[in-house]
Amino acid sequence: ATPRPEISGSGRMRERIVRVAIEIADAEGLPDLTMRAIADRLGMATMSLYRHIGGKEDLVLLMVDTAIEDFPLPAERPAGWRAAFETTARLQWAAYRAHPWMAGVTSLYRPLPSAGLIKHTEWVMATLAGTRLDATTKMRLHILLYSYVQGIGANLELERRARAATGLTDEEWLSGQDDRMRAISQSGAYPAFGELLADLGDFDLDLDHLFEFGLGRLLDGFAQMIG
Known part of the structure; x- marks a missing residue:
């Protein structure tokens, strides 16, 4: 499997950032998703996000991985x-x-x-x-x-x-x-x-x-x- 992008910082904080980003994109669309909007929602400075997320391209990749994993494939493949x-x-x-x-x-x-x-x-x-x-x-x-x-x-x-x-x-x-x-x-x-x-x-x-x-x-x- 292709590894996720190498991103520094706390995994827990990164997960919070990704979840908030998904919430914003779900409600307003991806074009309106900005690092500033995420930071405002979390009560953080915008630049502090970059300690956990490499940039918007990496963020979108993490968002897709997280969103698709919310609907996991079953452990066993059905017959046929x-x-x-x-x-x-x-x-x-x-x-x-x-x-x-x-x-x-x-x-x-x-x-x-x-x-x-x-x-x-x-x-x-x-x-x-x-x-x-x-x-x-x-x-x-x-x-x-x-x-x-x-x-x-x-x-x-x-x-x-x-x-x-x-x-x-x-x-x-x-x-x-x-x-x-x-x-x-x-x-x-x-x-x-x-x-x-x-x-x-x-x-x-x-x-x-x-x-x-x-x-x-x-x-x-x-x-x-x-x-």
């Missing part, structure tokens, strides 16, 4: 690759649910060297160890699973930001768009879209339901390769 994949995906989804800022921290091109996240990579690779798949295919399946969960999770932070900026819930905002949407759908320019809305009725976009629906279809596709 599908159940194992469902387990890691649902635990990551739970972490994004609790900490929406996490979805915006990592990039497929610049993966975060997080020991907590790499545990999930290890879980997937160990699950696929006995299959006929080559290393490239295994990595692609892992990336697809991870990016699916992250992609759905990104909407949680976008909604948090929108609600903070407008003061409206998603339902209230959508209600304000009814007239415009009706005009578009009834214009005749988009007949398939208009027919869909007419047939759809009161559609409830529940991200938890969407996540489970999409996860099932994704794993159905994986089954064609894994067997």
